[in-house]
Amino acid sequence: MSTAPRGRARDRDAEGRARNARPRDGLGRPLPYGTDGVARQPEGVVRTPAETVAEAQALLDAGRPFHAHEVFEDAWKSGPEEERGLWQGLAQLAVGLTHGARGNVTGGARLLRRGAGAVTAWCGAAPGRERPYGIDVPGLDAWARSLADRLETDEGPVDAAAQAPRLGAGRAG
Template identity: 70%
Template sequence: MSGTSEARQGGGRDRDTAGRARNARPRDGLGRPLPYGADGVERQPEGVVRGPEETVAEAQTLLEAGKPFHAHEVFEDAWKSGPEDERALWRGLAQLAVGLTHAARGNTTGGARLLRRGAGAVEEWASETGRGRPYGMDLAELSAWARELAGVVEREGKAISATGRAPRLRGRVD
């Protein structure tokens, strides 16, 4: 949470110490808000500048833990703080993670749409840059994973397990 403490201000909106609106409600592993006072999972800090290798490693750990919403936040930080020529890559990866989030929450239409949009974005970035394996990630395999999962989500029409469907960012482990 950006290293700031958050509080409800006089029954109004939650605000951080700088006065910016920030929802302080606890969240579940898929980023859904829980009632105040409920036990939630630790939130992913926002605005953290990481190197690309650290971004990929942290996002993979979160994906494997069934926290694609949190992985999306890690990718979003990279997209906002990284070099201009890589922003489309990180944005596409964030779309893949949030697509998995929606599919796990049961939003099959939005989940499938975001999975396909993210797949298209990383494919386009790889095509434009000629880089199909940036930071060890196999973008062709990630795109295939996303498109396949989008089809499964649409066919099944129900929430899926985020943990059981997490991608391997750096390819399959045999």
């Protein structure tokens, strides 16, 4: 099924891959063609782990967890295979917050718990991984589980910026 308006060819990127060109809102939801949206995260950017954490934190602080997820996705796709579980878990945390902010409280809670479990499991797989790249894994785990509990007991969406975690030392949410 085409995502483009009737009579228009399917949206494609510069390499010819199908890619929805509709503008998006701050939580990554598609908007109608011709609507002003927020700038999309470029895909396939190779960053250092420190750059990944810093850029994702800035996006989380700005209430754009969907976009932070895309930064983490770039890290898992371009980084070492042995770190894939860390970056995937962090991406799941960002998507969990995205769903919570969109009002999908059940999906948000599930993804927050899954992401917390993935990051914690990755860090527990070898000694010295408690704070990979300065990431406060115990703080993120506590933040994610607490927010998941709140999503399951409260109705309505959460404010993504107000509920953004601190990836490094300091406030966890």
